[in-house]
Amino acid sequence: MMRKKSKYKPKPMLANPLAFVVESVTPVAQHEGSLLTLKLKNHNALAMLVKGQAGRKELDVLINALNTTEALVLMDFGTEYACTVKNGLDALLEVCKRGMRADRYVLKAAEMQALNEAMELHDRQLEIVTVGELDRSQRLVRDVLKLKKAKVINDKENVR
Secondary structure, eight states: OOOOOOOOOOOOOOSOHHHHHHHHTSBGGGOHHHHHHHHHHHHHHHHHHHHTOOOHHHHHHHHHHHHHHHHHHHTTSSGGGHHHHHHHHHHHHHHHHHHHHHTOOOOOHHHHHHHHHHHHHHHHHHHHOBHHHHHHHHHHHHHHHHTTOSOOOOSSSOOO
16 A cells, blocks of 8 residues: 655755855845846846737746736835836737737837836836845745636746
């Protein structure tokens, strides 16, 4: 007879807890290489969308960036810009809805303006948050997705 598999999974242990704490309070801006790479990736995706050359991969990058921006606003990093984030997310949602039908993502002028403002806010937030706060915002985004509280497009495939 075979034994039933246990559902118990031990929690991972940190090899160096002190280094983890120090890294968590370090500003993201001090990791210039990582920050620059992240900004380039985000702005490249936005530039490809503006040119009409964006695919699903670029849209996922923009969705992740704006979801992170929204999470940071909820964590009190620029609460006065909540409207900017909402407008950017709404514009991205409309682009995704239209683009999924034709598998071609094209921006309207108002959507381009809203996305530019939201991405500018995202860049400013990255300049002031710490690694720990950014990690917390990513966990918040994952929790929202896991609880299925995110807007979903039902056409060909689901988009976060």
